[in-house]
Amino acid sequence: MTAPEGPVAGEPDEVLDCLGQRCPLPVIALARRLPELPVGAVLRVLADDPAAAVDIPAWCRMRGHDFLGTTGPAHHIRRAR
Amino acid sequence: MIPSPVYLDAATAAPLHPVARQALLAALDDGWADPDRLYASARRARQLLDAAREAAADTLGVRPDELSFTANGTTAAHSAVLGGLAGRRRAGTVLVHSAIEHSAVLHAAERHVAGGGAASEVPVDRLGRLDLDAWSRAVAGPGVALAALIAASHEVGTVQPVEAAAAACADAGVPLYVDAAQTVARMPVPAGWSVLTASARKWGGPPGVGLLVVRKGTRWESPWPADEREAGRVPGTVNLPAVVAAAASLRAAAADAAAEAARLAPLVDRIRARVAAEVPDVEVVGDPERRLPHLVTFSCLYVDGEALLHALDRRGFAVSSGSSCTSSTLRPSHVLEAMGVLSHGNVRVSLHRGTTEADVERFLAELPGIIADLRAQAGVVGL
Numbered sequence: 252m253t254a255p256e257g258p259v260a261g262e263p264d265e266v267l268d269c270l271g272q273r274c275p276l277p278v279i280a281l282a283r284r285l286p287e288l289p290v291g292a293v294l295r296v297l298a299d300d301p302a303a304a305v306d307i308p309a310w311c312r313m314r315g316h317d318f319l320g321t322t323g324p325a326h327h328i329r330r331a332r
Numbered sequence: 333m334i335p336s337p338v339y340l341d342a343a344t345a346a347p348l349h350p351v352a353r354q355a356l357l358a359a360l361d362d363g364w365a366d367p368d369r370l371y372a373s374a375r376r377a378r379q380l381l382d383a384a385r386e387a388a389a390d391t392l393g394v395r396p397d398e399l400s401f402t403a404n405g406t407t408a409a410h411s412a413v414l415g416g417l418a419g420r421r422r423a424g425t426v427l428v429h430s431a432i433e434h435s436a437v438l439h440a441a442e443r444h445v446a447g448g449g450a451a452s453e454v455p456v457d458r459l460g461r462l463d464l465d466a467w468s469r470a471v472a473g474p475g476v477a478l479a480a481l482i483a484a485s486h487e488v489g490t491v492q493p494v495e496a497a498a499a500a501c502a503d504a505g506v507p508l509y510v511d512a513a514q515t516v517a518r519m520p521v522p523a524g525w526s527v528l529t530a531s532a533r534k535w536g537g538p539p540g541v542g543l544l545v546v547r548k549g550t551r552w553e554s555p556w557p558a559d560e561r562e563a564g565r566v567p568g569t570v571n572l573p574a575v576v577a578a579a580a581s582l583r584a585a586a587a588d589a590a591a592e593a594a595r596l597a598p599l600v601d602r603i604r605a606r607v608a609a610e611v612p613d614v615e616v617v618g619d620p621e622r623r624l625p626h627l628v629t630f631s632c633l634y635v636d637g638e639a640l641l642h643a644l645d646r647r648g649f650a651v652s653s654g655s656s657c658t659s660s661t662l663r664p665s666h667v668l669e670a671m672g673v674l675s676h677g678n679v680r681v682s683l684h685r686g687t688t689e690a691d692v693e694r695f696l697a698e699l700p701g702i703i704a705d706l707r708a709q710a711g712v713v714g715l
Contacts, residue, residue, distance in 0.1 A: 274675070282634070300662075302656040305669045305675045309674040311671075323390065
């Protein structure tokens, strides 16, 4: 089960810089910020910890948000509800 | 007060089986000589080694001349992969393996690829079950020398469809290597494989003994420098006292396997249900039905895996984790990654013949509070 890879159309509404942070910190930062954005907003999380590529899509699945894809260290999430 | 220790990491190493201890002590006095020499003490050692091989082979349902003892489970896995590829080099250079093999198998695959070979990885689904269609296509591809499948995941407990995978291999004329480290002496040995390995410390044997079984007719060639011991499959002298203990405990553990599975599987069911119900934001992973009787894995959202292991250790609980912060490479478990499940805050609990219902109850009673404390300390409550 690999995450969808590739660029996301358009620019995100906000960028969260978690480069250098180890998991679970990027997921915690994502969980704090995404609910503050409007439904439909796209957040780009920059995270280079290898676990982020696994845990950010898993968090989206557990919380019912849309995981849009990953390009390098950039993970894209849309608030779905 | 220091809490009494509860050891819940049998999938790494089970506590020494009493039969193993007894056999080990006896063999230390009786089995120190080299079995290949021509004097009385050597003949005694040879008798012990032959008897151990016959007992282990009988327990697994194979011929004694098909079974070799190795220095540990890892070297058995390396020998299985590299020897299986070497013996079939005229057929091709491709190794097909699942995405959730043990790291010993994956490291042998890396060595093969670095030497000019190729590897083809077959995915699993979210429960950790092999994609059988993808497997069947992969083994039927051109130039496949060997296929490797773990009998049951050592990390999440999902039992793999070995016999169906073996049938696909047979159709393609490809030998199958099965890493049975977690199933030997716990579940029946599946049919259809050509090479099988196991590790004694998983069933309560001593550390430092592995099993390598190569079925008659399999094209397998030792990847090591030549040595006449163990039918030419394993170089160097075996640790005979440990081998004697491994074989004796294998027979004892296999004889009790059905009863132990019937006792432990409901305890694992209880852990799966209670953790999911009583710990918020937890993902219990692995197949709930087709699974090992003694092993359960779960991941706790927002919790640091290393901090969780230390907190559990302070309360006397020994468990392991697939979280990246607990590995020397700082990478998450490739098994959790392949399944697409949460990798942080991960705990693997594995039970053994000494595990009691009271041990499990104490773990279940203390776990929710330990996780709540860690989340409170990290300021992530309510996220």
